Amino acid sequence: MKILLFGIAKDIIGSSILEQKLTKDGVTSADLLSSLKEEYPELSKLRSIALAVNGEHSLGEEILREEDEVALIPPMSGG
Amino acid sequence: MIELKEQKDINISDIIDSVKSDYCGAVDIFIGTVRDNLVGKKVTKLFFEAYTPMAISELSKIADTVKERYKADKVSIVHAVGDCLVGETAVVIAVSTPHRKASFEGCQYAIDTLKDTVPIWKREYFEDGSHWVFSHP
Incomplete structure (x- = not known):
């Protein structure tokens, strides 16, 4: 699946899109976030880090499918 | 009017006109x-x-909530993307309501919520470097 990256998350991972394979069925967005934090420990040093799934803020419970659009959401700072 | 656009394309009087309403x-x-x-x-x-x-x-959700909660007739939110120089406009929110109190409150709710829920990121540039805002604890 494709993970869209913005702001500081893009700088940490070094790309604007990250390709990630779902290795098993039933992976939740919380599982994906933990594995990303493991792979990129700098993400855990941010004030906050979360995922959006198909354009909605994720609560972590969604079961992910390959075709979902996932985005990493570092601390937002609009306005 | 809910839009993201380059700073040079933000026209404040157009945004004000977009919320005017005979009912408000x-x-x-x-x-x-x-x-x-x-x-x-x-x-x-x-x-x-x-x-x-x-x-x-997310901006549309905010506008819908302002209409519902503050009985606004029209809500416009325009946010800049790309570079914004000192003195330039980064965001404009306009709210029309029948009476004044609700328009102040609705506008305040909109800007406060925008900062919490809308996926927009700001990088600050200084004379000696730059950083993404709120990145570190």
Whole structure:
């Protein structure tokens, strides 16, 4: 699946899109976030880090499918 | 009017006109502009990046809530993307309501919520470097 990256998350991972394979069925967005934090420990040093799934803020419970659009959401700072 | 656009394309009077309504006696407008300093450091510019489709959808949710909760007739929110120089406009929110109190409150709710829920990121540039805002604890 494709993970869209913005702001500081893009700088940490070094790309604007990250390709990630779902290795098993039933992976939740919380599982994906933990594995990303493991792979990129700098993400855990941010004030906050979360995922959006198909354009909605994720609560972590969604079961992910390959075709979902996932985005990493570092601390937002609009306005 | 819910839009993300380059700073040079933001037209404040068009945004005010977009919420005018014969049914309303009040239009409140919030304009966020680029300040030249941050805790004593000189700011040279801001850069805004957005996850555009989600930002539009979250801004629309805010506008819908302002209409429902504050009985607003029309709500427009326009946010800049890309570079914004000192003194330029970063965000404009306009709310029309039948009476004035609700227009102030609705506008305040909109800017406060925008900062919490809309996927837009701001990079601050100083004379000696730059950083993404709120990145570190």
